[in-house]
Amino acid sequence: MPTSTRFAVASHILTALAMTEGKPVRSEDIATSVNTSAVVIRGILSRLNDAGLTRSQLGSGGGALLARSAAEIRLLDVYAAVEDTELFAVHRTAPCTSCPVGANILDVINPALARARAALEAELGKTTIADLAGTIRELAKT
Amino acid sequence: MPTSTRFAVASHILTALAMTEGKPVRSEDIATSVNTSAVVIRGILSRLNDAGLTRSQLGSGGGALLARSAAEIRLLDVYAAVEDTELFAVHRTAPCTSCPVGANILDVINPALARARAALEAELGKTTIADLAGTIRELAKT
DNA sequence: TTATGTGTAAGTATCACTATTACATTAATT
DNA sequence: AATTAATGTAATAGTGATACTTACACATAA
Numbered sequence: 560m561p562t563s564t565r566f567a568v569a570s571h572i573l574t575a576l577a578m579t580e581g582k583p584v585r586s587e588d589i590a591t592s593v594n595t596s597a598v599v600i601r602g603i604l605s606r607l608n609d610a611g612l613t614r615s616q617l618g619s620g621g622g623a624l625l626a627r628s629a630a631e632i633r634l635l636d637v638y639a640a641v642e643d644t645e646l647f648a649v650h651r652t653a654p655c656t657s658c659p660v661g662a663n664i665l666d667v668i669n670p671a672l673a674r675a676r677a678a679l680e681a682e683l684g685k686t687t688i689a690d691l692a693g694t695i696r697e698l699a700k701t
Numbered sequence: 702m703p704t705s706t707r708f709a710v711a712s713h714i715l716t717a718l719a720m721t722e723g724k725p726v727r728s729e730d731i732a733t734s735v736n737t738s739a740v741v742i743r744g745i746l747s748r749l750n751d752a753g754l755t756r757s758q759l760g761s762g763g764g765a766l767l768a769r770s771a772a773e774i775r776l777l778d779v780y781a782a783v784e785d786t787e788l789f790a791v792h793r794t795a796p797c798t799s800c801p802v803g804a805n806i807l808d809v810i811n812p813a814l815a816r817a818r819a820a821l822e823a824e825l826g827k828t829t830i831a832d833l834a835g836t837i838r839e840l841a842k843t
Numbered sequence: 844t845t846a847t848g849t850g851t852a853a854g855t856a857t858c859a860c861t862a863t864t865a866c867a868t869t870a871a872t873t
Numbered sequence: 874a875a876t877t878a879a880t881g882t883a884a885t886a887g888t889g890a891t892a893c894t895t896a897c898a899c900a901t902a903a
Contacts, residue, residue: 563891567791570810575802585848592800593792596893601850618901619847634813644890648704650713650735651861658734660717663837668712671776671833675824682820686813695805704890705860727879738862743880760870761878786859793892 565641568593569603570691573612573637577629577692583622603641610640629689635680637688646679647672707783710735711745712833715754715779719771719834725764745783752782772831777822779830788821789814 571593576584586597586604593600604623607613614626625632649668654661713735718726728739728746735742746765749755756768767774791810796803 564790564793565891566789567806567810571792571796571802571806574806574809578802583848587848592797592803594794594796594803597849598851598894599892601848602892605850615849616901617847617849617899618903619845620902621848621900623849634817644704647708648706649709651706652736654713654736655734659841660713660720660837661734661736663840664709664713664716664833666840667716667833667836668709671825671828674827675776675821678820678824679817682817683813685816691806691809691813694809695802698805698808699801707860725879729879739880740863740882741861743882744861747881757880758870759868759878759880760872761876762871763869763879765880 563642563644565603565606566638568595568599569607569637569641570634570688572600572603572607572623573625573629573632573688574691574695576613576623576625577688578695581624583616583620583624585622589623606641607637610636612636612640625688629692630687632688633684634686634688635683638680638683646676705784705786707745707748708780710737710741711749711779711783712776712830714742714745714749714765715767715771715774715830716833716837718755718765718767719830720837723766725758725762725766727764731765748783749779752778754778754782767830770831771834772829774830775826776828776830777825780822780825788818 572589575589575592586600589600590597604613604615608615608626611626612632613623615621615623649665649672654664656662714731717731717734728742731742732739746755746757750757750768753768754774755765757763757765791807791814796806798804
């Protein structure tokens with residue numbers, strides 16, 4: 560399964576941006592919060608930029624900003640922006656085409672996997688970055 | 702990362718066993734159908750044995766068998782039997798505990814990820830090996 | 844013009860996965 | 874009892890993705 564931590568880190572980044580309402584945040588500062596290096600953060604921000612979720616302000620006083628409202632960024636959008644690999648990997652080499660099972664297994668299993676992926680994505684579509692930020696604000700109060 | 706193909710291959714194996722009704726199938730023959738080596742198949746069969754989905758008959762004329770009805774083996778059971786890693790990987794190193802976001806992000810995001818995983822698993826629980834084998838029998842007729 | 848940050852390429856270490864080789868063990872067959 | 878056919882598993886190597894680090898070009902505010 561996908562062992563990339565990008566999805567979790569990207570959610571962390573976006574939530575951090577949502578907490579500062581419009582003030583640019585440096586990759587260095589995000590890196591401190593995530594506990595990694597600034598280059599790793601910038602690599603993920605690059606993907607988020609491409610996906611239209613964030614934008615970057617160059618130069619002194621610059622940093623990363625949300626490109627749209629946190630309420631309009633779903634975890635599904637984040638997932639799609641940073642995850643490369645298929646959720647389910649199938650046979651590395653094509654199965655035997657002259658065997659009854661080998662010739663048909665992919666056609667039979669792929670629809671089931673597609674349904675599972677759709678269910679996952681539907682659920683990821685229900686939570687937004689604003690939800691995460693809101694809950695963190697609640698927790699920070701106590 | 703290299704995503705595991707074990708789930709797809711394990712489903713292939715079980716479907717093949719479901720097609721031969723009670724007759725043991727050699728790992729060698731399964732390997733031919735999957736287009737890999739017999740040792741890889743035996744490695745996956747070892748996990749399926751541990752999970753109680755299959756059993757093996759040693760010695761000459763032996764091979765792998767389903768340990769219960771194909772209708773009682775859900776894709777969810779297969780998934781659980783062969784998949785090692787968490788569906789969603791979180792931060793490799795713990796985030797900054799003194800930052801508002803870092804200290805709380807995992808507590809906030811984990812419930813959302815758990816819901817997504819539950820949705821995925823619910824969907825995988827709806828399809829059985831018997832379903833796959835049945836569809837393949839249909840396809841093989843034409 | 845200088846200082847501050849982003850963007851990105853190149854190189855490294857690590858890890859999971861798959862394939863391969865090798866061998867011990869078990870059981871049916873003769 | 875000996876032979877043969879099969880599983881079970883350890884050890885090893887190759888591959889690919891991830892994440893970390895270093896380095897430097899580029900953009901912008903002051």
